[in-house]
Amino acid sequence: MNHFFRKPILLITATLFSGSIINAQNVGIGTATPQLGKLEVKGSTGAVSAIFYDQSTGVAIENNHPGIGFNSYYNGGRKAIAPGFGGLLGMDPASGKLHIYTAPASIATAGAPMLLTERMSILANGNVGIGIAAPTAKLDVAGNLKIADGTQGEGKILTSDELGNASWQSGASLVPGASIGYGTWGDCATNGNIGAYQPLTGAAGVNNFGKSVSLSGNYAIVGAPFETVGSNYSQGTASIYRLDGNGWVLMQKLTDATGAAYEHFGSSVAISGQYAHCSYCRRPRRKWRAWFCNHLSIQWQHLAAAKNYANQPCKPGFLWQ
Template sequence: MKALLACLLLISLSFGTLLAQTPQAFNYQGVARDAGGDAVVNTAIGVEFQLHQTSAGGMVVYSETHTSTTNEHGLFSMEVGNGTPTTGTFANIDWSAGPYFLEVGLDPVGGSSYTSMGTQQLQSVPYALHAGSAETADTDWTETASEVYTLKDVGIGTSSPQALLDLRNGTSSEMRASLSNDHWAKFQFTDSEGLRIEAKNTGVEFRPVLLIGKELRFFSGAGTTPERMRISSSGNVGVGTDAPAAKLHTRINSAPGASLLARTGLFLDNQAQNGTFPNNPNEVALVFGENGVAKQAILGATYANDHLRFYTGSEFNAAKVSIDHDGRVGIGTESPSARLDVVGSFQLQDGTQSAGRVLTSDANGNASWSNAASLPSGTQAGEMLYWDGTGWVVIPAGPPAQYGPAAPTLRYCNGVPTWGACTVPLGAIVNGGIVFYVDGTGEHGLIAKLTNDADDFWGCSSFSTTTSANVGEGANNRSNYQLARLQAEQAAQAAYIAAQAQVNQCCTSSMQTIVNGTCSGCGPAPVFNDPCPSGDGAIGQTGDWYMPSSGELNLMYTNLHQNGLGNFSAQSYWSSTQASQTQGAAVSFSNGNNFNAVKSANYRVRRIKAF
């Protein structure tokens, strides 16, 4: 490839008179030469023109490419402005914003790999293009060093302007202020919509205001964002609605949400505001006034103990009605302590009220006025009455007069006055347990814990103890076991002491020193044999609660579990009854069967006690 030495720049501009149409191009001629200075003749070449603004290295406002063939002298000619644009458009160049510099790139083989041949400032000739925009002198305009102005009406699209600036078009007139094609604001008037105000920022178009006929519509957001607010021809303002039916009409079409939000308070009056709002950032008020004077108010607090209060009068001194954060309603108090708390008198009138009538309720809590129930007449001295919820019940007179401990006692049994003992029912909750057995007094018996204890083995099997299966013997079974265990432990301790004494005597006789409980020739050191090395299991636990006998455990199965009481599981439970030295008695709560099992087995445990 031949290297290019230079490109001779011969620029000529060709214009008609300033009154004629200004051509949007200027001529460029050059001679292509190789590195040796010889002309490159009859060869296809590629040329790129770049127009820099302000300086040789300034922003490229326009560029285009050409292809051409040199003649026999290496000469080529082109029109800058009629090539293939790659940046900007030639017609949009603002020649008044110069100076401008032309950079020429050349590809000697007719391709697009251009090598810069240099950059040169354009002189006065190209600015005739700018002069073409002012074809004729206009004596209506005055120009100073910093101003251009006219004192006449200016018409664009009309020869009869009716205002200082009159823009006209058959269907749409528009005035625009812009920074670029993607940054502008405009006022537009059309015969279909009226006045439209729009803007575009970074390529996103906004439509904030639209005036159609006698209505003013407001938009926000991009493109086809729905209407936000409208002022109708009657002066009604609509937010969220296009048909406002009041001076202010708000509507929200999606939930949840608020259609009107007032930060501190809202005053509603037929004339003007003259009320006092609470001076508290945690409270908001809705005040109703008349002729500028506050008459009523609803005050809501927004802090932790939020409440709602209703006032009358021009001052917020004492709330007439209040609702606290728990839903309690107070009338005459701002601190209600019940669902309805009334301080002062009240009247309940339904047309049936009259003197002497009482307020009664049906099963659903509906109240009504009724005649007071008449009390039955007594037939015997000492009779008493009580109300059972539906009527008066006579308590007969007590037994014949007695004194001292034998005197009868009137008790409340399950809320009913009763002479004598109060029989405790099975399944009742007494002293933290559930009743499964009641003795002949009707007031005493046995209760079981409300839940199971931890699963456990029965107890120690290295000795035998006397236990009973009878009802009421569970506590004795534990005592007998503890006694037998103590005796076995004492026996083991005595055996240990005796063995140690023999070893000590042997060592003394042989005049040896005892080391670790023995000496040479006197046998091993004695060992204490704990009768219960694994512990005492379920039966040996101390405290108020103890293991039931097998008879008591059977009553728990029959009186509680089979009636769905006691929260038992359908598995096996230990009793405190011993079957043999190695076995204890148990009951299956899946079928009620009694069986014996080795004492080391782990079963369910439910302890009992007397009441």
């Protein structure tokens, strides 16, 4: 007869660690009262509070200037965790500056000194620097800038609209020693030296379209002082064009709603940014008059008119320059 004896087996597991545990089960290393997180480490070796790595590279959590070292750590100098390149993402609490560093050269030995170069910085005021430590603009770049969106090309110019949206536009460049271009009406590229052009034409008839022209950025104003408006012969007009991806496009034709015949509105024109100006002779006493407008949203709106307070007759040298 077989007899089986059952004996209790007691397993004892001992957990040993250097730290503290409070009721909330927070773990502290170097502190008896961890309260800021489930794991709180107080103290460092050099500037390193923790380092994580396996058989090769790793990351280091650093204090003083809080940061994360990528295959690098600071202990009496920046050093490599393992052979290879390294970097650092750090922040200066005193100035609020965030910076990114990378190593320009690979390190052959773990623990060897690693030289880092600052590549990008973000200041507390939001200025971003690429290749510059103290950017003075929202984007401050030290070095070449490349913008490729599929529309770039040789000889093109990066331009902006009134909202600040940039786009590549066809443009011409002046080359020292190059031949002077010439052509015929409607074909400016006769001898091949002018590659970008666009003839603009006004209304049919005798109107002296183009007698006065002014350019400002992507805007142009062209006067036609002899153009008939309604039944007013030679009252005159001024046309405003805008340069976009399709070339120069007519935005709006300006006229004086109170104008009369033979005033030659648009005899002298000027444009600067969002403001335009036309001057002309006011009938019947031929006193000069200036007409101002500005660009609001998609329309140009009349602002004010100024007259000759000295009550002097119009002088061609003033108006027809």
